[in-house]
Amino acid sequence: xxxKSCTHPCSFPSxxxxxxxxxxxxxxxVGLAIVFLLIVANVFTVWKYIEARGQLKVAQMAxxxxxxxxxxxxxxxxxxxxVLKAKGEVxxxxxxxxxxxxxxxxxxEVLAQWNTFIGSKTEADAQEAVKNLLSLLTQxxxxx
Numbered sequence: 001x002x003x004k005s006c007t008h009p010c011s012f013p014s015x016x017x018x019x020x021x022x023x024x025x026x027x028x029x030v031g032l033a034i035v036f037l038l039i040v041a042n043v044f045t046v047w048k049y050i051e052a053r054g055q056l057k058v059a060q061m062a063x064x065x066x067x068x069x070x071x072x073x074x075x076x077x078x079x080x081x082x083v084l085k086a087k088g089e090v091x092x093x094x095x096x097x098x099x100x101x102x103x104x105x106x107x108x109e110v111l112a113q114w115n116t117f118i119g120s121k122t123e124a125d126a127q128e129a130v131k132n133l134l135s136l137l138t139q140x141x142x143x144x
Contacts, residue, residue: 069141075101075110076137084130110136 024032078101082094090098102114113136117129 065142071105072137072140075105076134076141079133079137107140110140 075098078098082098083090086094102111105111110133113129113133117126117133120126120129
């Protein structure tokens with residue numbers, strides 16, 4: 001086994017590294033310390049980046065859900081204002097606005113219920129379809 005005074009590589013790598021570190025000058029030791037600190041800082045930065053990216057995904061999902069809730073609430077409000085509070089027949093412009101709003105939801109279930117309401121033949125069928133549509137809309141609004 002080699003001792004401290006040997007000039008060739010030892011058979012034990014850990015001893016060789018220790019003796020190699022022991023014999024380098026002070027400026028090289030400072031350089032190695034700086035490299036080590038930079039590596040630790042990079043690992044910490046990557047860890048924080050991954051953590052922040054996960055938080056961003058959660059925030060984006062919450063934002064999308066909030067945006068969808070706003071669309072459902074806006075359509076429900078519009079439906080109440082233009083249909084339920086109407087003094088007479090709903091105008092063509094209001095029907096077009098409601099049709100565009102329901103299609104903007106991109107929800108097949110709501111659209112099917114809307115079409116059921118639009119296709120109602122009797123007042124009783126229309127009232128039942130309105131109840132079902134409003135019930136469905138309130139179910140679609142997510143709260144936390």
